[in-house]
Amino acid sequence: xxxxxxxxxxxxxxxxxxxxxxxxxxxxxxxxxxxxxxxxxxxxxxxxxxxxxxxxxxxxxxxxxxxxxxxxxxxxxxxxxxxxxxxxxxxxxxxxxxxxxxxxxxxxxxxxxxxxxxxxxxxxxxxxxxxxxxxxxxxxxxxxxxxxxxxxxxxxxxxxxxxxxxxxxxxxxxxxxxxxxxxxxxxxxxxxxxxxxxxxxxxxxxxxxxxxxxxxxxxxxxxxxxxxxxxxxxxxxxxxxxxxxxxxxxxxxxxxxxxxxxxxxxxxxxxxxxxxxxxxxxxxxxxxxxxxxxxxxxxxxxxxxxxxxx
Amino acid sequence: xxxxxxxxxxxxxxxxxxxxxxxxxxxxxxxxxxxxxxxxxxxxxxxxxxxxxxxxxxxxxxxxxxxxxxxxxxxxxxxxxxxxxxxxxxxxxxxxxxxxxxxxxxxxxxxxxxxxxxxxxxxxxxxxxxxxxxxxxxxxxxxxxxxxxxxxxxxxxxxxxxxxxxxxxxxxxxxxxxxxxxxxxxxxxxxxxxxxxxxxxxxxxxxxxxxxxxxxxxxxxxxxxxxxxxxxxxxxxxxxxxxxxxxxxxxxxxxxxxxxxxxxxxxxxxxxxxxxxxxxxxxxxxxxxxxxxxxxxxxxxxxxxxxxxx
Numbered sequence: 001x002x003x004x005x006x007x008x009x010x011x012x013x014x015x016x017x018x019x020x021x022x023x024x025x026x027x028x029x030x031x032x033x034x035x036x037x038x039x040x041x042x043x044x045x046x047x048x049x050x051x052x053x054x055x056x057x058x059x060x061x062x063x064x065x066x067x068x069x070x071x072x073x074x075x076x077x078x079x080x081x082x083x084x085x086x087x088x089x090x091x092x093x094x095x096x097x098x099x100x101x102x103x104x105x106x107x108x109x110x111x112x113x114x115x116x117x118x119x120x121x122x123x124x125x126x127x128x129x130x131x132x133x134x135x136x137x138x139x140x141x142x143x144x145x146x147x148x149x150x151x152x153x154x155x156x157x158x159x160x161x162x163x164x165x166x167x168x169x170x171x172x173x174x175x176x177x178x179x180x181x182x183x184x185x186x187x188x189x190x191x192x193x194x195x196x197x198x199x200x201x202x203x204x205x206x207x208x209x210x211x212x213x214x215x216x217x218x219x220x221x222x223x224x225x226x227x228x229x230x231x232x233x234x235x236x237x238x239x240x241x242x243x244x245x246x247x248x249x250x251x252x253x254x255x256x257x258x259x260x261x262x263x264x265x266x267x268x269x270x271x272x273x274x275x276x277x278x279x280x281x282x283x284x285x286x287x288x289x290x291x292x293x294x295x296x297x298x299x300x301x302x303x304x305x306x307x308x309x310x
Numbered sequence: 311x312x313x314x315x316x317x318x319x320x321x322x323x324x325x326x327x328x329x330x331x332x333x334x335x336x337x338x339x340x341x342x343x344x345x346x347x348x349x350x351x352x353x354x355x356x357x358x359x360x361x362x363x364x365x366x367x368x369x370x371x372x373x374x375x376x377x378x379x380x381x382x383x384x385x386x387x388x389x390x391x392x393x394x395x396x397x398x399x400x401x402x403x404x405x406x407x408x409x410x411x412x413x414x415x416x417x418x419x420x421x422x423x424x425x426x427x428x429x430x431x432x433x434x435x436x437x438x439x440x441x442x443x444x445x446x447x448x449x450x451x452x453x454x455x456x457x458x459x460x461x462x463x464x465x466x467x468x469x470x471x472x473x474x475x476x477x478x479x480x481x482x483x484x485x486x487x488x489x490x491x492x493x494x495x496x497x498x499x500x501x502x503x504x505x506x507x508x509x510x511x512x513x514x515x516x517x518x519x520x521x522x523x524x525x526x527x528x529x530x531x532x533x534x535x536x537x538x539x540x541x542x543x544x545x546x547x548x549x550x551x552x553x554x555x556x557x558x559x560x561x562x563x564x565x566x567x568x569x570x571x572x573x574x575x576x577x578x579x580x581x582x583x584x585x586x587x588x589x590x591x592x593x594x595x596x597x598x599x600x601x602x603x604x605x606x607x608x609x610x611x612x613x614x615x616x617x618x619x620x
Contacts, residue, residue, distance in 0.1 A: 001467030005500035005536065157311030185610070188576025189535055190315035218569035218606035219576075222532040225499055226315065259528035266498025266529075296528035300495070 002268035009233035011270045013049060015179070015210055016042055016257060018285075020051040020084060022242025024063050026289060032066045034288050036073040041284065042239060043079045045277035047257075050077075051103070054084035055093045071097045082143060086117075091131050095138050102135050103143040103179075104128045106170060108163040111154035112147055112183070125169050132173045143177045144170035145212070149195060151186035160198045167204055177208055179236055182223065185216025189226035196230045210234035213255045215241065215294075220255035221263060228269075235260060240282030240293035256295030258282060275301070312578035319543035321580045323359060325489070325520055326352055326567060328595075330361040330394060332552025334373050336599060342376045344598050346383040351594065352549060353389045355587035357567075360387075361413070364394035365403045381407045392453060396427075401441050405448050412445050413453035413489075414438045416480060418473040421464035422457060422493070435479050442483045453487045454480035455522070459505060461496035470508045477514055487518055489546055492533065495526025499536035506540045520544035523565045525551065525604075530565035531573060538579075545570060550592030550603035566605030568592060585611070 019039050023030055030038075035053075042050050052074060058065035067083070074081060075098055082101035085091040094102055106124055107113040113121045128144075135142050148155075149163045167178050180195065192211070200206060211227040211234075213220035224235055241256030261273050279301045286293045293299065329349050333340055340348075345363075352360050362384060368375030377393070384391060385408055392411035395401040404412055416434055417423040423431045438454075445452050458465075459473045477488050490505065502521070510516060521537040521544075523530035534545055551566030571583050589611045596603045603609065 001461075001501070003498065003500035003504050005503055151311075186576075188313065188573050190313035190577045191311070193315055194313050215606055216610050217572045218531060218566065219573060221528060222535045222573060225532045225535055256528065262527045263498050263529060263532060266496075267500045296525055300526050 002266060004268040008228050008267060008269060009231065011233065012228070012264055013234045014047060014257060014260065014271055014273065015082075015234055015236045016047045016050045016239060017212075017236050017254060018042070018239035018242040018257065020053055020064065021236075021254060022238040022240075024054065024061055025243035026063065028289050029063055030288065032069050032073070035066070035070050038239075038281070038285055039074045039081075040077065041281040042278070043077045045281055046271070046273040047079065047239075047278070048272060049080045049082065052081040052083055054086075055090035056084065056086045057090075068093065068097065071099065082141075084145075085131060085135070087127060088131055088134060091135055095135075095140065100139065101141045101143070103145055104131055104170075104175070105145045105147070106166055107147050108158055108166050109148045109152040109155050111152055115154075116147070121166060125166070125173075128170070129173045132170075132175060136174045141177075142175050143179060143210075144175035145179045145181055146170070147181040147183040149180045149187075150182045150191055151184050153184055160195050163195060164198055164202050164204075167199055168202060171204055171208065177210055177234065178204070179210040179212045179234075181212040182214055182220075185214035185219060187213065187223050188219060189222055192223045192226045193230055196227065196232065206231040207233075210236055212236035215253050215255055221259055224255065224260060225263070239278060240285055240298050241295040242282075242285070242289075242293075253294050256282075256293070256297065258295045258297035258301070262297045312576060314578040318538050318577060318579060319541065321543065322538070322574055323544045324357060324567060324570065324581055324583065325392075325544055325546045326357045326360045326549060327522075327546050327564060328352070328549035328552040328567065330363055330374065331546075331564060332548040332550075334364065334371055335553035336373065338599050339373055340598065342379050342383070345376070345380050348549075348591070348595055348598075349384045349391075350387065351591040352588070353387045355591055356581070356583040357389065357549075357588075358582060359390045359392065362391040362393055364396075365400035366394065366396045367400075370396075378403065378407065381409065392451075395441060395445070397437060398441055398444060401445055405445075405450065410449065411451045411453070412441075413455055414441055414480075414485070415455045415457065416476055417457050418468055418476050419458045419462040419465050421462055425464075426457070431476060435476070435483075438480070439483045442480075442485060446484045451486050452484060453489060453520075454485035455489045455491055456480070457491040457493040459490045459497075460492045460501055461494055463494055470505050473505060474508050474512050474514075477509055478512060481514055481518065487520055487544065488514070489520040489522045489544075491522040492524055492530075495524035495529060497523065497533050498529060499532055502533045502536045503540055506537065506542065516541040517543075520546055522546035525563050525565055531569055534565065534570060535573070549588060550595055550608050551605040552592075552595070552599075552603075563604050566592075566603070566607065568605045568607035568611070572607050
């Protein structure tokens with residue numbers, strides 16, 4: 001039974017990150033054919049934006065070292081397949097394979113910029129500028145990830161103006177969409193709405209914003225609801241909650257796409273996703289990874305869909 | 311960093327159900343002294359309403375067969391200690407021990423009334439009426455639980471008017487507070503807000519309402535946010551998410567108190583709860599039950615609080 005709530009978007013686009021952000025953070029290295037099959041099943045379940053892989057140096061992210069082999073195997077799917085590009089070299093590799101949606105990965109904090117990119121925030125923005133320009137010139141859409149938008153493990157709470165500055169810089173260099181990441185999962189709904197309002201005031205429209213929540217403290221879905229109430233209509237999620245083991249003390253799992261779809265379906269918000277097929281895909285993938293999905297919806301529905309998973 | 315959101319209550323009272331609803335649904339039978347210690351630790355963590363036990367027939371709920379032994383061990387705590395009473399006999403046992411807050415347990419659906427109480431909805435309401443009257447006469451406050459307020463495993467979605475009818479009947483017989491239960495965890499925020507609005511229209515004030523969500527599909531906290539936005543200021547939760555094994559296919563865990571407190575703290579809403587102490591209590595209890603807590607916040611914080619748990 002779908003019961004709409006007031007002032008929510010009629011349609012939400014899910015930006016599925018399981019194959020990239022999810023698998024990048026899994027210990028197991030997944031064979032290229034399994035990744036391709038995973039992406040095909042996600043498309044078959046109705047997801048229309050499926051982040052496929054990352055063209056970073058294999059030394060940094062060995063889990064995604066097969067980007068060159070994987071991308072051509074899925075490139076013909078009738079869906080949008082963004083890929084992560086860390087620099088100009090990664091962008092050229094992606095463009096050469098026909099990628100037409102790329103993403104750069106910035107940080108709102110100096111500590112994480114240093115840890116993740118070995119640069120200051122400004123140095124990393126300077127590194128991304130030619131990447132974004134070249135991508136736009138080549139006809140590619142560009143997403144800018146902004147991590148640590150709410151809290152940072154070294155710096156604690158992150159001031160809103162600091163996040164806004166990075167977002168504006170990415171918009172100014174040409175990013176079409178920004179994904180606001182709560183990388184350590186500490187955000188709560190008031191903080192989410194205050195960041196969104198401040199971004200609007202500084203000229204960044206809600207239509208250019210996506211949210212990317214982690215479920216470390218169980219807050220991802222309520223933060224998503226707060227963002228939808230502000231008008232955000234693009235939500236990042238990871239099929240089955242892939243990425244970050246739920247049994248580790250420092251679990252940092254992504255919002256599970258199934259838990260998100262359950263809420264959106266109940267609200268009568270169109271996503272195009274078939275929840276049964278998606279759950280079956282996550283059950284299948286959990287089998288390949290050798291551990292159960294941390295998604296509550298997959299746990300609850302998995303029993304009924306497991307029978308037609310293959 | 312606390313960032314308030316608009317139009318939320320300044321203070322929320324948490325109705326802690328771990329010792330009753332939680333332990334009632336755990337497979338392990340917990341020794342009486344451990345239950346008493348659990349309740350003392352919950353009080354020490356700042357919880358002010360701790361549902362202690364149930365005076366049902368031991369044959370139905372063997373996990374809580376020690377109500378007579380347990381209640382006197384905690385009765386001197388400076389907190390409110392509601393107990394469940396299924397009928398007049400249970401009520402007399404509770405009153406004799408000095409209980410001054412009791413709760414009856416109704417169903418919004420015929421199927422669950424039959425399964426749980428072996429009566430029709432109307433027969434069960436008729437059974438509760440003298441219980442509520444006698445309790446009020448004895449100076450006790452009375453809470454009415456209403457289960458299956460959103461969906462029912464046999465009947466599917468539950469019409470709002472059906473829930474409203476049961477709620478009005480319980481109010482008319484004298485219940486001070488109603489707890490709206492999403493027993494199978496299927497609710498979504500629009501459905502929550504529509505039920506609350508309909509109850510208001512039919513004369514049941516929000517101040518008399520509590521919400522009781524289950525995390526079966528990961529929806530409990532976003533539904534809670536929707537209820538807070540409607541003005542609800544009493545929320546049921548279970549320390550550590552006790553009640554319903556997270557590894558079972560049919561997991562039906564309660565909203566974890568820690569996940570709730572994380573959100574409320576982030577919103578600057580006062581609960582009086584010390585999250586560190588509460589987490590330590592849940593880690594301690596998980597040790598007694600021999601399995602990890604399903605609460606994401608307990609998982610994330612447990613590492614840091616485990617050292618001072620004893």
